[in-house]
Amino acid sequence: MIDWLIALVQTLMFVALAPLLSGWIRRVKCHMQNRAAPPLRQPYRDLAKLLRKHTVLATNASWIFRSTPYIVFGATVLAAAIVPLVALNLPTAAVADVIVLVGFFALARFFTALAGMDIGTAFGGMGSSREMMIGALAEPVLLMTVFTLAMSASTTNLSEAVAYTLNSGLVLRPSFIFAALGLMMVAVAETGRVPVDNPSTHLELTMVHEAMILEYSGRHLALIEWAGQLKLMIYMVLIANIFFPWGIAIEPTVKTLTLGLAAIAGKLALLGMVLVTWETVMAKMRLFRVPQFLGFAFLLSLLGMLTRVILESGL
Template identity: 70%
Template sequence: MSNLSISWALALVQTLIFVAAAPLMAGWVQRLKCHMQNRAAPVVWQPYRDLAKLLQKDMVLAENASWLFRATPYIVFGITLLGAAAVPLVVVHLPTAAIADLIVLVGFFALARFFTALAALDIGTAFGGMGASREMTVAALAEPAMLMVVFTLSMTAGTTNLSAVTEYVLNAGLVLRPSFLFALFALAMVAVAESGRIPVDNPATHLELTMLHEAMILEYGGRHLALIEWASQIKLMIYAVLIVDFFFPWGIASHYSAEAMALGAVAVTAKVMLLAVVLVAWETVLAKMRLFRVPQFLGFAFLMGLLGMLTSIVLETGG
């Protein structure tokens, strides 16, 4: 078996692991949150049960639903799957590194959001339109902050390629970079907003007037809803792995030996689980903010990214 075939096989396996493990991370977050709030906690594989139940249900579609409404769940899931394939999880330098560009990843997320917003407007319900407008407002504020993080990392690593940035930080060792500290805070705030987590949104809410993402998918059911929920779980894991790869990459495999990849799998599992604990603690001590406070939240994230870029220019590149 040639090295190229092995590389593509590893890329496929890594993507499948990424997609299969995303509901498990969501279950881990849900269980931790219940324990921290003194509530009865479900088992960590509860999201798998929910997805299986939705996949078995019949779909009820509105009479005026167009082809766009029917196709959007598959488009969103496919785009998110491409994003998962581009992010290094256990090993770097896979063949999918060719599309593993940070700006391309931002474009993937924007395209999925675009189709979700169009589908929310397609039926013509009040909550769908309200959720779409709110989601696009958040996106217009979150994407510039995300791009500032991209520019900060690219100025240090000299590239926007995910694998190359990860390997650069890994080879550089433990180096204190003030720009990376600002970028970490900015990326964490963007991840909270983009994933629909507290304080920007509440993924567990059933109050329509406070919904953002959930308001756009109220008309979906059955396998359509399962695909959208699964895509949301993958997106949350993508952001968690991005934080791990960029700022705590130690342990990820840089070659294809079994020992290195086993260590990489253990390392990324431990780091993502720890990051989930931080997320749950964050959501437990904070309350959901009013919609009119979200621009201030994301404006602060943009400021953190901008400070990271300026710090990189002044302190690290001697500009």
């Protein structure tokens, strides 16, 4: 029962702290660009304001449009439930497979694209087509990264893979370097960050994710925005705990859990600063250059797998 309670609390921490991570990224970005920074709790205020507002629906909206926010948020929460945040060897580790994680993300993307086309607006169809193109290019990169990790850890289970990296100690693995770079580029594309997309713009020529959710309002928009923040945190936790797992709790004691929470907080804060630096020095690229960006990410992941086969077979 204690292990199940820790797993539940870990999932709730994902849901509760995702807006805080988004607020931290916004604040650091404002400081780096010499602008007035909003408070860390600003994303919570925005979500609360949206939850209080009345939901407006188009007259031709079907059940797909109405149910998509709940499906997207539910699928993202389920994805967060199988990702180790502060502790390993929890009951959810039995289903904590990366293939399952990719399936949850694909389910959320599929319904979001359907909802974008359901109303019949030009913006929705445009955003859906762009989103599916990016998803079709990003998923192979993510799977190639997973297979590179699986060749070293002999498993696609997230908990076991993190435990393998943790038990291996400080070992320089070129394959992990290539895989980490590929995963970072996928995370940028999948979460709609610069240079692939810009979450703070509503310009027709640059919108991808925003174009699909323009017709949403009230609690529906709040759930979709919350799911987007949660997805960003999932990717950052994956990068932090798979390639830099030091500090994560192996035994469910108060001391190790506290250390694990402090470690992941520090790693997420550092990764947030890296993301802000990347977005500050990079410019938004044209849509037709996104395949080149993701193609380079696939090349990095493929190099990681080849490096594992050629150079690290004896490790």
